[in-house]
Amino acid sequence: MGDNFFEGTIPQSLILLKGLQDLDLSHNNLSGNIPKDLQNLLALRSLNLSFNNLEGEVPTKRIFGNASAVLVNGNDKLCGGITELHLPTCTNHGFMKQGKSNAFRIVLAIVDVVPSYNELFQATGGFSSANFIGSGGFGSVYKGIINQDTTIVAIKVLNLQNPRAYKSFTAECEALRNIRHRNLVKILTSCSSLDSKGKDFKALVYEFMPNGSLDDWLHLPMEENNNPRSLGLLQRLNIAIDVASALDYLHYHCYAEIVHCDLKPSNILLDSDMTAHVSDFGLARLLLEPDNNSSSAQTSTIGIKGSIGYTAPGNK
Secondary structure: OOOOEEEEEEHHHHHHOOOEEEEEOOOOOOEOOOOOOHOOOOOOOEEOOOEEEEEEEEEEEEHHHHOOOOOOOOOEEEEEOOHHOOOOOOOOOEOOOEEEEEEEEHHHOOOOOOOOOOHHHHHHOOOOHHHEEEEEOOOOEEEEOOOOOOOOEEEEOOOOOOHHHHHHHHHHHHHHHOOOOOOOOEEEEEEEEEEEOOOOEEEEEEOOOOOOOOHHHHHOOOOOOOEOOOHHHHHHHHHHHHHHHHHHHHHHHHEEEEEOOOOOOHEEEOOOOOOOEEEEOOOOOOEEOOOOOOOOOEEEOOOOOOOOOOOOOOOO
16 A cells, blocks of 8 residues: 555554554555554554654554564654654654754654665675666765565665765755655665764665666667667657656656756666666755745755756756
C-alpha cells in the first residue's frame, strides 16, 4: 500500500488483522498519530510508515522496540520512540521548540538508520575506482550492491570539503522526501554518519540506472566494448516527453512547487527500458506558498546557481 495518495489517519481496524506480518504504508499523505495498538500485533515483523505526515509519540513496545523492523523517517512531527530511531524527545510543545531551523528538521527526518558507513563502504568495494560512475560539483557516485548482494544501487557520496555540499545534501533531501513520479530518480535512503576516520560522512542512495546518462548517449557514442550506440528519433522524442512529464509534475502537481535549477543531459538518467529519469536535486529550489502575512512566495535556498549554459534565465 506504499507509494499511493492515501490520506487521513491510519485505520484503527488494522489491529484486527492478527496474522499481519508486513505492513508498508510509506510515501503516502497519512496524518495523525501512530495507533499504539499496532504494537499488539504479535505476528508483525516489518512496519514501514516513512514519508507521511504523521505526528506525535512513537510507541516503544514489541515491533516498535526493533529499529531495524520499523521505518518512520520522513515524518518530521514524530517524537519519542526508542533511542535508535533518533527522534527528538516529546515535549508539551510538539515536535520541536521554535527556533530550530527548517534545515535541521529536514535532515533529521530524512536520515534513515538502516545503512551505516561500513555497509556502504562494503557495498562499493571500499569506494573503489572499479565501481566509480562519475562525479559532480558536490560529490562522487559509485555503483554498489546491497541487501545481501541482490540490489544494485547508485551511491552519491558528498564531498564535504566543499562547504556548499551540506546545503546540497539538505536541498536534495528536502526536494525528494515527498515527491514520487515515474520520471524522477527514486531515492532509496540516505546516510549521515562518520567515516572510518571519524569525519562527517553523508551519502544518498538511489535506484541504479543501467543505461547511464543522456549525456553519455549524446557525446560518448561508444560502449565499453566499443560497440556503437545511438538514439533514434523516436527514442529522443520519448526522452523529451519523459523529462517534460517530470518537470510538469515538479512545477504544477507536487506538494510544493520545485524548480530543479540544474537540468542538463548528465542529470537525465536512463533505465533498462530507456525511460528517462531526472536526477540530482542538489541545487533545487522549493517554492513555498505565501502565508497570510507574506506578499510573495519563499524559497528554501537563496543565491544558488546551476551549471553554466543550463541555468534557467530567470526566477519566479
